[in-house]
Amino acid sequence: MLCNTQLIALRLISLLILLGPLGISGTGEAGETLKGVARESAAYQLTIDPRHRECESDTDCIVVSSHCSTCECGASVNRRFRNHYEEKYRELCDGYSGPVCEFYCPTPHSRCIEESCRLSQTPPR
Numbered sequence: 001m002l003c004n005t006q007l008i009a010l011r012l013i014s015l016l017i018l019l020g021p022l023g024i025s026g027t028g029e030a031g032e033t034l035k036g037v038a039r040e041s042a043a044y045q046l047t048i049d050p051r052h053r054e055c056e057s058d059t060d061c062i063v064v065s066s067h068c069s070t071c072e073c074g075a076s077v078n079r080r081f082r083n084h085y086e087e088k089y090r091e092l093c094d095g096y097s098g099p100v101c102e103f104y105c106p107t108p109h110s111r112c113i114e115e116s117c118r119l120s121q122t123p124p125r
Helices: 004-022 028-043 079-093
Strands: 061-064 075-078 109-113 116-120
Touching: 061 079, 061 109, 061 116, 075 079, 075 109
Parallel strands: none
Antiparallel strands: 061 075, 075 116, 109 116
8 A cells, every 4th residue: 555655756756757758857947846846745744643543443444634735535544533633634734725636536445454544445344
């Protein structure tokens, strides 16, 4: 399973590949712009404590918003930490004016897999 940071990196790599034939590469002014977008995107990403993902069953896990742009699936955490991450999200995203998305998430469910809350395509049992 890929973490949100890995997904952002894959999206940027895909963008660089697509823009390559147009003469836009990861170097020079355009490359610096793309690096700036990646840094800005990471600035609006919640960091999830791995201990807050610990679980015993699917009912322990919930999905919380983890990026101000809403262009990601969110993060799966233990429901005991719902208020903590909702508050951190409000603080982080207060006044956010960057891009937002209507986003189809391929992994919309939160499951306990190997004692860790993770996003999944399969609904909880």
